[in-house]
Amino acid sequence: AGQGDANSGEPIVIKFSHVTTPDSPKGQAAEKFKELAEQKTNGRVKVEVFPSGQLYGDKEELEALQAGNVQMIAPSVTKLVGLNPAFQIVDMPFLFNSREAVLKFWDGELGQKLMKSLEPHGILGLAMWENGFKQFTNSKRPLKRPEDFKGLKFRTQAGKVLEAQFKALGAGAATIPFNETYVALQQGTVDGQENTFNNIDTQRYAEVQKYLTVSNHGRLDYVVLVNKSFWEGLPEDIRKALEEALKEATEFERQLAYELDQKSFENLKKAGMEVYELTEEDKEAFRKALEPVYAEFADVIGKEFIDGARALK
Amino acid sequence: MRRWLSRAEEAVAGTLLVVGLGLCLYGVVMRYFVNQPQAWVEEVYKYCVIWGVLIGGAAALRHKKHIAVDVLYAVLPARGKKTVNVLANVIGLVFSVLFLVFSLQLVLQKYGSGQVSMDVGIPLWIVYLVLPLTGLLLARQFAENAVAAWRQSLDELKHDIVPQEAKEALAHERRETSPARKGENACDADAV
Amino acid sequence: MTLTLFSLFALLMLLRVPIFVCLALATIVVLWQQGFVMYMIPQRMFAALDITTLMAIPGFVFAGVIMARGGIARHLVDALRTWVGHTSGGLAVVTILACMVFAAISGSSPATAAAIGSIMIPGMVRAGYSKTYAMGLVAASGTLGILIPPSIPLIVYGTVAEESIGKLFMAGVLPGLFMGAVLVASAIMVAKLRGYGREPKADWATRWRALGKAMPGLLLPVLILGSIYKGIATPTEASVVAAAYALLVSRFVYRELNGKVFRAIVQETVTTSAMIFFIIASAMLFALYLTNNQVPQAVAEWITQSVTNKWVFLIATNLLFFILGTFLEAVSIILITLPIFLPIIKQMGIDVIHFAIIMTVNMELAMITPPVGLNLFVVSGIAKEKLGAVVRGVAPFIVLMILVLAVIVVWPDLSLWLTKSVK
Ligand code: NA
Ligand code: NA
Numbered sequence: 057a058g059q060g061d062a063n064s065g066e067p068i069v070i071k072f073s074h075v076t077t078p079d080s081p082k083g084q085a086a087e088k089f090k091e092l093a094e095q096k097t098n099g100r101v102k103v104e105v106f107p108s109g110q111l112y113g114d115k116e117e118l119e120a121l122q123a124g125n126v127q128m129i130a131p132s133v134t135k136l137v138g139l140n141p142a143f144q145i146v147d148m149p150f151l152f153n154s155r156e157a158v159l160k161f162w163d164g165e166l167g168q169k170l171m172k173s174l175e176p177h178g179i180l181g182l183a184m185w186e187n188g189f190k191q192f193t194n195s196k197r198p199l200k201r202p203e204d205f206k207g208l209k210f211r212t213q214a215g216k217v218l219e220a221q222f223k224a225l226g227a228g229a230a231t232i233p234f235n236e237t238y239v240a241l242q243q244g245t246v247d248g249q250e251n252t253f254n255n256i257d258t259q260r261y262a263e264v265q266k267y268l269t270v271s272n273h274g275r276l277d278y279v280v281l282v283n284k285s286f287w288e289g290l291p292e293d294i295r296k297a298l299e300e301a302l303k304e305a306t307e308f309e310r311q312l313a314y315e316l317d318q319k320s321f322e323n324l325k326k327a328g329m330e331v332y333e334l335t336e337e338d339k340e341a342f343r344k345a346l347e348p349v350y351a352e353f354a355d356v357i358g359k360e361f362i363d364g365a366r367a368l369k
Numbered sequence: 370m371r372r373w374l375s376r377a378e379e380a381v382a383g384t385l386l387v388v389g390l391g392l393c394l395y396g397v398v399m400r401y402f403v404n405q406p407q408a409w410v411e412e413v414y415k416y417c418v419i420w421g422v423l424i425g426g427a428a429a430l431r432h433k434k435h436i437a438v439d440v441l442y443a444v445l446p447a448r449g450k451k452t453v454n455v456l457a458n459v460i461g462l463v464f465s466v467l468f469l470v471f472s473l474q475l476v477l478q479k480y481g482s483g484q485v486s487m488d489v490g491i492p493l494w495i496v497y498l499v500l501p502l503t504g505l506l507l508a509r510q511f512a513e514n515a516v517a518a519w520r521q522s523l524d525e526l527k528h529d530i531v532p533q534e535a536k537e538a539l540a541h542e543r544r545e546t547s548p549a550r551k552g553e554n555a556c557d558a559d560a561v
Numbered sequence: 562m563t564l565t566l567f568s569l570f571a572l573l574m575l576l577r578v579p580i581f582v583c584l585a586l587a588t589i590v591v592l593w594q595q596g597f598v599m600y601m602i603p604q605r606m607f608a609a610l611d612i613t614t615l616m617a618i619p620g621f622v623f624a625g626v627i628m629a630r631g632g633i634a635r636h637l638v639d640a641l642r643t644w645v646g647h648t649s650g651g652l653a654v655v656t657i658l659a660c661m662v663f664a665a666i667s668g669s670s671p672a673t674a675a676a677i678g679s680i681m682i683p684g685m686v687r688a689g690y691s692k693t694y695a696m697g698l699v700a701a702s703g704t705l706g707i708l709i710p711p712s713i714p715l716i717v718y719g720t721v722a723e724e725s726i727g728k729l730f731m732a733g734v735l736p737g738l739f740m741g742a743v744l745v746a747s748a749i750m751v752a753k754l755r756g757y758g759r760e761p762k763a764d765w766a767t768r769w770r771a772l773g774k775a776m777p778g779l780l781l782p783v784l785i786l787g788s789i790y791k792g793i794a795t796p797t798e799a800s801v802v803a804a805a806y807a808l809l810v811s812r813f814v815y816r817e818l819n820g821k822v823f824r825a826i827v828q829e830t831v832t833t834s835a836m837i838f839f840i841i842a843s844a845m846l847f848a849l850y851l852t853n854n855q856v857p858q859a860v861a862e863w864i865t866q867s868v869t870n871k872w873v874f875l876i877a878t879n880l881l882f883f884i885l886g887t888f889l890e891a892v893s894i895i896l897i898t899l900p901i902f903l904p905i906i907k908q909m910g911i912d913v914i915h916f917a918i919i920m921t922v923n924m925e926l927a928m929i930t931p932p933v934g935l936n937l938f939v940v941s942g943i944a945k946e947k948l949g950a951v952v953r954g955v956a957p958f959i960v961l962m963i964l965v966l967a968v969i970v971v972w973p974d975l976s977l978w979l980t981k982s983v984k
Contacts, residue, residue: 077720104855111852116601122482138493139482139483214487228406229406230396231412233613243790245793245794382831383827386827386831389616390804393620394801414616419838422831423838426838426839428831429831429833432828435581435839436840438574438580439577456576460573471599472603474600
């Protein structure tokens with residue numbers, strides 16, 4: 057519905073809904089896409105961006121996309137786990153060796169295969185937008201080795217892998233709503249949490265957390281999704297133009313996200329957090345401690361994906 | 370039969386709510402006192418509470434809990450009041466039926482996609498089953514209320530709205546003149 | 562189309578259709594005309610409730626009903642009456658102070674109104690206050706829940722504006738105390754005028770006896786506060802901790818709780834919570850239509866483009882917040898308008914933290930302005946009174962709070978002083 061004819065005067069409207077602030081890398085990239093798309097199609101396409109979850113929250117945007125009430129969204133990868141458990145791969149601890157490996161994964165064959173699995177649900181996955189590697193913070197002690205996690209309580213996002221990860225480390229995982237996390241960390245309801253530098257910085261967790269462990273242990277990324285029948289119903293030339301616009305917006309987003317994440321790291325140091333960077337040796341110890349997680353989830357996610365991701369440098 | 374249904378409905382709603390809040394407390398105990406936070410608790414307790422409250426929507430209708438605006442109603446003559454009462458409940462019935470249909474579509478869509486919840490992995494079509502159920506229960510109650518409004522005598526309606534101040538004074542007087550109050554609050558007007 | 566939405570909504574309301582049906586049905590009609598895929602409607606309504614912090618509402622309603630029916634409230638009120646019942650407006654002042662204490666542990670205004678109102682409204686009525694006044698007082702004082710920290714809207718604001726949440730919390734303290742003081746002053750004045758609080762003075766023996774009996778109830782706020790500050794529970798979970806404690810006290814200390822009473826308590830909790838949840842769900846549906854058609858965005862953008870004077874801008878935004886606040890819910894107003902206003906706030910040299918407090922006071926007003934005001938619904942639910950009566954009771958407080966808002970707007974230091982002096 058709402059899709060104008062390419063030849064009539066009415067522009068085709070793309071409603072692009074996402075849940076982060078307009079200032080975030082995702083928010084800025086959405087605006088960038090709007091600008092590029094409208095420019096490259098000479099105004100035949102009009103993109104309306106709805107940031108901050110003001111139109112749909114993260115519990116309903118997938119449905120809104122499938123229903124065709126919006127045409128484009130960019131949820132966290134983990135929101136797709138309900139459709140295909142293989143998307144849990146981004147939560148697998150210490151799987152990706154580097155940022156380059158992550159980008160190669162999503163732009164390569166395996167990432168494409170994951171995206172393809174959404175098609176039967178009426179969804180096309182067009183691109184991965186970066187957020188960053190997750191790090192640990194807590195208020196009790198520096199976390200250097202797996203033993204240091206024993207008895208601590210961490211706030212996590214929903215997800216079975218994350219729960220298993222903390223369990224394997226002898227720590228507890230509590231799901232606390234996003235907007236109560238700051239107070240929960242402040243009051244010690246939980247001791248720590250895991251997030252990207254940028255989220256730790258913008259959520260002001262440094263105000264209530266003392267220790268930061270640079271672990272790069274898991275990923276928080278987004279995927280740009282469109283409604284399949286809408287996208288395939290677009291005139292060829294317009295779709296091409298939009299794909300180009302998205303490609304540029306994607307490059308813009310990834311660069312920006314990476315830069316902001318690094319800048320946030322500097323901010324956190326300046327804010328007085330005590331930083332410890334895991335060495336390769338530490339990471340090996342963690343990989344060993346976290347073997348039960350791989351034993352439990354390797355089959356659910358698929359050996360092909362896990363081995364493939366691990367092999368990337 | 371009708372009373373039995375209403376009672377069953379309220380028992381289910383109440384049980385779900387109490388179980389949900391109980392689970393929340395269990396989560397607190399496990400996290401703080403046992404130091405073993407249970408990540409699944411949040412999602413499950415929330416769904417229990419929402420289910421209980423949604424199923425309780427029809428009971429709220431039965432006990433006249435849902436808020437409506439009386440501005441026009443208060444000044445209408447008895448016949449007008451009767452018309453408005455019937456009409457409002459018919460409109461409510463229309464909404465409930467629409468809600469029922471849309472919810473069934475939603476459940477079917479989720480059944481087809483096989484999507485599961487984030488934390489515990491409950492199939493979403495089961496989570497959303499409460500929505501058509503809510504629509505159905507609301508429809509039944511609105512229909513019942515419409516029939517009752519249709520049958521209500523005009524005499525009764527003449528005294529339907531007592532001016533606020535008069536009512537307050539009355540209530541106040543009643544309280545002051547009844548010295549033994551212990552346990553009296555157990556049986557509320559709602560229970561009748 | 563937006564006009565159709567509002568007229569339809571008004572028409573349905575006049576026909577005495579339940580408000581949740583008015584909101585939902587009017588939205589369904591206009592969305593239908595726009596070719597919206599309709600199964601998203603129940604989905605959106607469910608998602609509107611699928612928010613953990615909302616669970617504090619059934620939690621505190623449950624706690625409140627148990628207190629009201631299990632003896633705690635009666636003993637508390639008795640004690641309060643013997644201690645302050647003879648002073649002019651004593652109980653009203655206690656109500657306001659209780660709301661302020663509760664606000665200091667809860668981040669939500671409806672939760673504050675539910676927790677305090679279920680005890681104090683019956684208490685004030687029994688001590689001779691008009692019920693309309695008591696309801697208005699609780700609805701208004703309850704809004705302090707989001708101004709005095711912690712505060713969910715301030716957390717949302719801090720996230721959108723990338724401001725320190727700690728600083729935002731601190732900025733809410735003095736305006737919150739100021740608002741509380743103004744409410745207290747007004748209560749004393751009203752009591753003097755209307756002769757509230759002229760109960761016979763109790764002797765000391767009676768007072769201490771009453772206090773002893775009320776002890777378990779007086780410990781409740783300590784328990785709630787303590788459970789949050791000791792990190793035992795989140796503010797949402799604290800509602801359930803309170804309910805559990807109230808159940809134990811009613812059953813084993815006051816012995817007023819049996820199976821029959823418990824069933825009645827649960828039934829009242831379910832129906833009251835249902836009334837509130839159904840309206841929240843429908844209000845979010847209503848908001849979906851407005852956002853989808855970029856109505857508030859358009860107005861906000863129009864303001865940012867056409868206003869260049871700082872004071873005109875502040876008046877315009879306050880007006881907009883007030884109008885949006887009559888029918889939208891606080892968090893959605895922040896999410897929709899703040900990103901549009903942020904750049905111009907900075908450009909005009911308005912302090913972002915000061916603006917947060919201005920916005921929060923507006924959101925307080927939003928909770929007590931009809932037709933959609935969560936505190937109105939909560940109070941109407943717990944006091945078992947018509948919405949109209951609550952609105953009549955709250956009207957003078959709306960005027961009073963607008964005056965307080967004006968002071969907060971023209972006096973930035975009231976909000977900013979603490980954030981500057983405490984590092
Ligand atoms: Na508060
Ligand atoms: Na309002």
